[in-house]
Amino acid sequence: MTGTIEVSLWRGGKEGRYQVFSVPQRVNQTVLDVVTWVQRHADPTLSYRFACRVGMCGSCAMTVNGRPRWTCRTHTSKVIEDGKLRIGPLANLPVIKDLACDMRQFFEKWQAAKGVFSPSKTRADAIEKIEPASAPRVAADAAIECINCAVCFAACDTVRWNEEYLGPAALNRAWTLVNDVKDAANRERLAAVAANGGCTACHSHQSCQEHCPNKLNPTASIAGLKRRTMQAYLKGEL
């Protein structure tokens, strides 16, 4: 494959502009390859973030032709429109510079949703057996493969409208722990996700599910949290 792609890259912070580069088109080229080519051959001051390049670390997500995507696993041939690519930073997060966002609020919301495992046993206790086919394990399995890329966070309307909202990734993480029978902090976790900005703020637009590169369904996880928090509230546990 030959030819070039007209690539517009966001330059600057909150205020800035798109700068156009002409990048050689290659076979099996990813969007991350394009950004890397620009930094290595056209402008070494371009800032962006990546690590693994194979869809595991979740650090290279950007807005590509209007949609949040993991750039390392997105082939340019699938997203080019009229020979053009427009690549910007993720939405719903403050821009540090160029294509790199400040991810702090994304991870702080994981903490706020009690997304940290809280052990109920010590190393002296026997390891608890979890049946792979048990309902809680199946529910956790369906949501466990999140790589924290923040694509869902950038795609979510409710995140954009409501700064308190914890977001799909944090709530999806909380749902995996709610279904972890070894976890000891579920009362606090349910209280955290039942408060203002928690699971009840979700409008079920399902943009998270639509855009998740790992094909997870955070909307379903949030629906599970809504059921579980409602049950806890009606029992007087919240």
Add this chain to the structure above:
Amino acid sequence: MMNIRLYVLQRATAMIMAPLVLAHLFIIFYAASRGLSAADILGRTRGSIGWGAFYALFVLAAAAHGSIGLRVIAAEWAGLRGRRLDIVMWSFGALLAMLGLRAVAAVVLP
């Protein structure tokens, strides 16, 4: 702006309203198909504790349900927060309840 208490209240009022809406629609079709006059209808509703309770419950459920919904819209689309948001929710709920209960009183009180 939306917590589990408001969420449960909004779902509970929706569950209350679902059968009431169906009954209300049935009543409209019944009255229209039988050609009931205003006097016929008032003759049945005036002094009726049953009709009064039916529509008073409907009005209160709708007022609570709608004002919680408006609260979320006011927060997300108009950027209201805190006390101002509470004022909008309670004012709208009170207005709906007042208008609705006034209409119920008009057809139920003898």
